[in-house]
Each structure stands twice: as C-alpha cells, then as structure tokens.
Amino acid sequence: MNPVKWLLYTLLLFNLFQFSTSIDTITENRSIRDGEIILSGGKVFALGFFSPGNSAKRYLGIWYNQILEKTIVWVANRDHPISGRSGILSINGQGNLVLFQGNQSTLPVWSTNVLVTSLNDTVAQLLDSGNLVLSQNGSENMLWQSFDYPTDTMLPFMKLGLDRKTGLNRFLSSWKSPDDPGTGNYSYRIDPTGFPQLSLYKGSDKWWRTGSWTGKRWSGVPEMAIDPVSNYNFVNNQDEVSIMFVVTDPTILSRIVVNESGMQQRFTWNRHENKWFRFWSALKEQCDYYNHCGPNSNCNPYRSDVFECTCLPGYEPKYPREWYLRDGSGGCQRKLGMSTCQNKEGSVKVARVKVPDTSVTCVDMSLDLNECEIKCLSNCSCIAYTSAYSESNSGIGCLTYHGDLMDTRTYTNAGQDLYVRVNVAELALHAKNGSLGKKKIVAIVISSSVAILLLVALVYGFYRRKIKVSISTFTSSTFLDVSLSGKDQDGNRRNTDLPLFDFSTIAAATNNFSIENKLGEGGFGSVYKVVISLLKSLDLNLFSELSCLFLT
Template identity: 40%
Template structure:
C-alpha cells in the first residue's frame, strides 16, 4: 500500500475454532432445508472462503447464540457479520429458515414461538417469486433470491451487504441508496464478547459535498475530507496502489465508498473497533497465522475532528500542532497557551474585501455548510463566491487534470489538516489589508528565493527533512556532488524524496542554489527531474526532488554487473530521452537554457530506467535570439567540456551538444571519458573513437 502505521494492537473479537463432531455443510437454505443450530449445520460459499453458522462469543459461560459469517479456512475465527446482534438466542435450539410468505429469512427460537430476527425484502420484484433460496456468495454476501429467476443474477430480494455490522469487506458499499432508502454504515460491537450495537459508527454524510464521518453516539470524532477524484482530501496517501483500489460514487441515485483487493489471494478487512476511537484495517498474516494491524484511523491528534477549531490548521509535526491562518488570531489566547485549541481562531479584521489567499496541501474543511456544482470551472467558482457575502472559501471538487467542479463554504472553516505533500488547494476570503502581507514563507531573507517570480515552490520545514533522512544518516546518503551530499528521505506521508544539501565548503553557493530553484521549478518535461520543494532555515539550504530509485546513469554504465541490465535497445532509449530533454532546454522551453554540466552522474534513472536530466546549478538562461555567452569563471566537469569553453570560457548550445556527444560515447562503450587511456596510442576516449572510425 506504500504506508504502514504503527499502533498498539487493539482488541478485536476473535475466537478459536472448536471442532464439532456432527457438523453438516449446506450449500443453500431453502423453505424445506433450514439451517439448524443444534445439528451443527453451516452454510458455506461455493469456493469455501466464507462460512455462515451459529456461534457463541467469549467465555464458555456465555449462553448467547448468534448467527454470523466468518472466513472458513482461517484458524482464528474473525466474525465479519452478525444477523441477530441485538436479539441473541439463549440456547442451541434456534434455526435459520426461509419464510416464503414474507419473502424473508428468519431466525426462530427452539420452540419456534419467537422470531429472533427477520430480514426484509430490499429489492422489489414485478414477477411472482416461485422458489426462494438463501446462498452465501464467495464475497461473503448472504443473499436471498428467486432460484428460478435467471434474468438478473445480481438482483437479490435481500442481501447482508446492505446491512453491514462492524466490518467492511472488499466489494461492500458504505453509503446511501436513494431508491431503496438504505444507509449502509458500520457500527462497532459493544465489547469483544458482545456483538450487540456499540457506540462507534462510520458512515457517509450526504448533504452538500459528501464525506465520511466517524461518530461516538452523536459526537463526531473523525472526518475523512471530501472525495477529490483521486481520494479523500484528508488522506492523500490512500489512493489506488498495487494492493488496493478505491472507489467513490456520487450521483443522484447513490453515494458510496468501496474498496477492492487487486491480489485476490490476500485477506484484508476494515473494522470499527469496539473499545477505542479507531477504524482499523486488518490483514491476515499466513506466516504468523494471526490478524495483523495494517493501518488505523485516526492516525494522530490532527486526525481528530476539529482539534484546532475554526480557521486554524493542524500539523502533527509542529509544536504547537495548531496554528491560526494568516489574518486570524486565537479566540482564547489563555486556552491556546494551555494547549487547548478547540475554540479556534477569529478574524483580526472584518471580512469586507473581495480577495482570496490560496492555501495548499490541506485537508479541506468540514463541508456540512457548503454548496457544490460539479461542472463549474475554478474561475466561475471564484465569481460565485464573490457574489455571496457569506462565502468564506472555495475550491475544486475534482483535482484530476487541470481541476474541475466548485465547492463553496458559507460557514466557519473547521477541521483543516496540513500535509507536507498531497493535500488540496483552497482559496480563503481575506480583507484587502491582509492580501498584500500574505506569504507562505515563514523565514525572511534568502527564503524568498522559493517564493519570488511566481514560483510558488513549497517550503518544507527543516525538522521534517531531518526526520525524513534520519538526521542525514550515512545509511541514507546517495552520493555527493559539487553542490554537496544527496540523501534519500521518506516523508511522513510515505513519499520518497531525494534531498540535496548545500555544503558549507561546496564549490557552489547561494547563486547556484538560486539558479537551480528558479530554473527547475519552471521547467516541466518528462526527461527533466521534478523539484518538489526547498528548505531554507538558518544556514541550511536544501532542494527536495522526486526520488529516482535507480540513481544516476554512471552507476549503471560504469559497473560491470549493472551494465548488463542495459541492452542496446535500453541504451538507445536512454540516449533518446537525454536528447529530448536537451532539445527542450535549447529550443522548446520559454527561455533558452544551457546546462553547462551535462554528464552521466547528472542523469538520473526512474523505476523504468527512463532518463531525467538533473543538477541545474551551473545552468545559464538566454532570452530572445541569444544563444551564447562568455565567462571568466569556467565551471563544469573536465572531460565533458567543449574545448572553446575550457580554454576561453565561451559557451553556447554547442557546448551542451559536445557534452552530450561524450555522454553518448560513454553509454555505448561503458568507458569513462575521464581516466580512459589507450596504452598503444596514448589517446583519451574521444581520440580513440575518432581514430577507430
């Protein structure tokens, strides 16, 4: 999944499977074949994955009997659904049968005098039902259907998936169906030994912009954030990945959330924990033969609902974790000092102007008091907000592509969490007096580098980089160049990054740092490395790039073992990729850019061995028709420098082309330009190639 949260393993309701000498396995329950508890009968899905039967939770002194579903071939029973959770039988004489008159399933007591539980037909049928049958599907869904109706195999008179208990299985829907009036949500067990309805719930609130909530009783304690086309705005790490796929459907007929397992051999479920404020994803570990905790929500204090109150952002890595937004102040400074932030913040000045400030990387605020239009553009959304003096903020509802849709807030902005990356943009209404003062830059002086010239490059706090790199541990060091050391880091949300740290004794300084920030933040090409942010704090100056798992090209072509991974087709693709990136710099970008330090160690390889040109600290920008320059300070790497540049300081696009030619020779030959020596003819690499052709 790409992330793993560590939490103390909470209590979940599991029971040892006890052997039953007279167990009888059924493949269906019919009007003439009930499922009888005293006979030890169970109903099993066709593939043998799930089993339905009567059970007693907890100690042997507990006499209550329930009808439930569990995974059949797992030695530690984990009940995923209970029919009569609030009306248990008190002995083993009860049974599950089909009631043809009411077209339902019923659990009756031992003397058949008391109906303990009954299903209601969910789907309406226009034809005469002639042969009712109850089956347990391979998904774990208990269904009641007409055995003779072959017109629609997916239409059931009733199904357990419409009435979940505390567990969400793959393929199960969490949410509303307007046609049937169903509201599918999870409710915890009362205790590990008592499956009756507990206090904790998880469901979808559908008014305005739908989003998931968790409640204890009527009190909210967690909110997911609205779905933004890719995932929940409050959980940017929960997006489609090699293990899970996530789905959120929102139309006039239904609103629901659903997940699927891409690898069907895996077993993973989502459970509302009965003893704490937690929703947990559990996974079955075949090696340890136990259920393990994969992830849990809320993950931290900032995941708790409205921790910081109104108009404040929460970031768990900060101290304090709550901060008023620009133009706002704490409503109760005394309580704020005592680390009690729930009263939130208030505006410092009246909101009497028509202006907005953009905030990025946020969990969008509570959408209960909002308005939504799925077809508006962001510009139309802004105008709509300006037309209503009660509007406090606006944002896109869908962030895929260029963004689309409009969400407008009309009340205080509550429950906002700040992420290092992956959050969403929102535009918050501000007085004119605040608009000119606003800046996301907290540091003065050199920190403006990352914000000037409309770069809007995210600033990342130093302590986050320290945490991500394990305090710049040697084990995370990827290498070192003229700029300084480069470290691998893993951000709090699981994103892998490469951190270039400017060394105090580096041959490059603030000028080169500025050049790289200005250039790479404006350049967008698949063969150029992507800059994610920068960090300027005290004497520290760092650039944070996307992480390239295969590192630099030189680690492949000059290594006897790894070079075997590069066949001629792959080497040709790498050469073409570098050429495309260089062509973009020289001709296709808005400004002509000369790299001046193109070499194998400055070409990075992604997971698919696609090349990306990096390290723009020595680059030069030319406007108009200018394409060459002169310098007294010759910088770069000997062996790759064009003769006129090394001797006289003259550089142009031809200088980069010369470096590219050397690089092509290295890729083909696997030999370094610097250090190559042919003993017979005393030639370097380029001389040897020229005499051999």
C-alpha cells in the same frame, strides 16, 4: 506436530465436514441448526452460530472459513442473542429467512422481513464475497442481501452510502465490546449533505472525517495513495451516493472495521505469519479528532516542538489566554478590522490539508479552480474555496465556504489545497512569510521593488542637494568669520547642518596655515588642505562630509 496446532487443525476439518453440510444454500426444505454451518462455493466464508469472547450467548454470523482465528464479519441477531444452543435458521412459508430460538412456532428472533411476491423456490445463498443473498431460485431478482445491513465490517464489493431512491442507508456500527456484538456507540457513514464525505460518529457527534473525495481517494486518508491492491469506486448522482472498494487479487483477504473503542482500521491477512496486518487506522493523533483546534484553525501534528494549532490566514485566537496555554478548542475568529468585502482582496493558499468539513459547502461541478476563485471573490459571504476533485492540474468542480471553517488539518504528502479569502494587508503579510502563490509573490515583490527604488531616488536627490548647500556654506566668507562661541556676526547662534570648529583646531589641521598646505586662492580668500590625522577631536562619522570639502 504441536498438540495445540493439531487440535486447531482438527477443529477446522470438523467445521469443514461436520454433518456433510458443505453446501452454500438454505431452502424451505433445508435449515441449519446450532452446530451446523454452510460454506460459500469456494469455502472462503462460513455461516453458522457462535459465541463471542467469553460470552455464552449465541449469535448467527458469517466469518472467514479458512482462518483459524475466528474473525466475524456479519451478525444477524446482534441485539437479540439466543440463550443456549437451540437456534434454527430456515426459510418460512412467506419466503423469508427467519431465526428461531427453540420451537419454530414462537416469534422469530430475527427475520429478513421483505415482501416476497412469488413463493416458488426461494433460496438463501452464501457467496464467496461474504454476502448472504435471498433470491428466487434460478432468478437474478435479489430480494435481500446481508451487504445492505452491515455490522462493524466492510468487505470488498460492499457499498457504504445512501440509496436516494429507496432511502436505504448502509453504514457500519461498532460492537459494544469484544464479548457483545450488539450495536455500539460508534458508526461509520456517508454524510450526503454539501459535498459527501465519510465520517466516524460517536453517538450523534462527529468523531473523525475521511475528508472529501479528491477523485481517487479520501483527502484525509493518505494511505489510500499507496494502496497497491485496491481500487475504489465513489458514486454521487441523483440515484445514490456510495463508496465501494475491490481487491485486485482475489486471494487477498481485506476488511475495514470500526471497533468498540472508536478506531477505524483497515486490515489485510498475512498468510506467511497467519495474522491480520493493519494497513492503516484513524484516530492515531490529536489532529485526527474532529475539530480538535476549534473553528477557523488548522491542526498541524508535525509541529512537534510547538502547539499543533494555528489560525488560518486572516484569523486570530478567539481566546488568546487559553490558546497560549495550548487549549485550542475555542478556535479562531476574524482579525479585528478584517473585512472580506473590499477592493484588492485575494486568497492565501493553505497547502496539503484535509479541507474543512464539506457538509456545509456550496458545490458547482461545472467550474475549474480559476473560475472558482472568481466566483468566491465576487460573493461577499464566501470566505474560502477549493476544488471538488483535485487530481487534475486545474481542479474539477468548485466548493465554496460561507461560514466557519471546521476541522482542517495538515499532511506532509497528501491532502488538498485550500484558498482562504483575505484583504490586501493580510496578502502582504503572507507574501512576506512565503505562504502566497508564485504569481501573487511576484506581483507583490515587483510593486515593492518599484516603491523602494522611488524612495532611494528621492533620498539620493535630497542628499546631493544637501552636499551642494554644504559646499556653498564652507566656501563662503562667513565660515571664516565664525567666532569661538559658535555665533555669527550679529551675535546669533548659527543653525547649520555641519559641525563648527574653533580657530586653534583649524590652525592645527592646516599646520598653522602653512604655505605647503595652501591649495590656492579665489574671490573669497585662500583655500588650505586639511591634514586628517591632526583633527583628533573630530568624530569620524561627521568627518565623512568634511573630507570632500577640504581634500581634492
């Protein structure tokens, strides 16, 4: 065996059996010191002391026990490291888990700090889920759990979100660096306002959104639609708003992490290659960054040959110069004269998008999509709407927008449909460009076709009347009395729609008024057939009208 692998396996066995500490509980009579660990019942997770990266500081944490590459999933004293290997974890006289550095008579470095009414048989147990639970021995009354205070990692069966009754808010926060698990600059939490959504924050600023919950997944995480091993549970009621995922196969190890660079990543463990496989990650492209194209815009990363930012229907760039220099941060504003409270208004569908930030929406879960449209168009302040849950054909719930539309982006095979309110002129424009729904397109095409047919009928009637007038003019005696100068008998220039020809041209066209070209005669004189090839000086475009007068 390779010496390096032999050493790693030896260290693993040492961790499994050192000090015979393979138990999964800590009691008032059983503490652990630096160098000792406890294991969950199925030996999936371990709890003990560690030093991250190149740091010499010591932390109490939980990691995967059977993975040689130590992967930390929880840290107790992340902002209060211990110097040296003097750490002790125990249960004190008040029934709390406490972490001391050195002498236990000093103030603890970290504590669960909960009120324990009964001090009998308080125990802390590490579960195979990776959850460290403090409870009364033999009781289901849980006093405290590490899942309520996550660090940078979300595990299966862990909830993220807000307990509306207690105010407890569970969220992830990044490490400061690979060598420092202290609270970093990025956090991943549910925003409970409007229609709840998960967001990644850089400090207090939104950095990325998952989009709203569609009924089965987050609209801004397309990979969730093809996740074969996980089920998701989203809860939004008067008691809590939370998200939890479970893995259908308990042998699969999976985790969601916010790293120190501001990346949101989902990993699964590949047992064949012994490494973590990244299933999906966020902030892969410019359109992932929150509001990259500014308000009232849509970011489309698939427009590789042009600017990824476009204005939503009815909007135009707020700063055209910067926009056309490919700086979309200023966003878009309503087109000049684009009122949204007129007759004959409608909506233009923007398909397959992460719908705008839902933290500012008005929510009515009793309406379907059709009812949602009626509600929006009847309120002058409503500028867009969408379904809350879009997994059904008619949609469930109604989200309406009444201000700027923030952070919209396009997907090829995911997202939801957003409907933006516009006036009749904008409706016609988007019908021409093919961006309206089928019913609206059919209505506009039918009305346009009727208008075109009426116009054609009017033109045809005018043309036939013109031809009749022209024939009458040519068959009148005045036609033969036209002088070479184009003037009538009174010396005034004629105003006719037909071209005038001198006598020599007509004589040539009739072969000098040959008897062979004579067609007959009537009350106005003789009528002759014109030989077309002889009218060499005649423009053929004008000749089309004359042909029906001289030829039979």
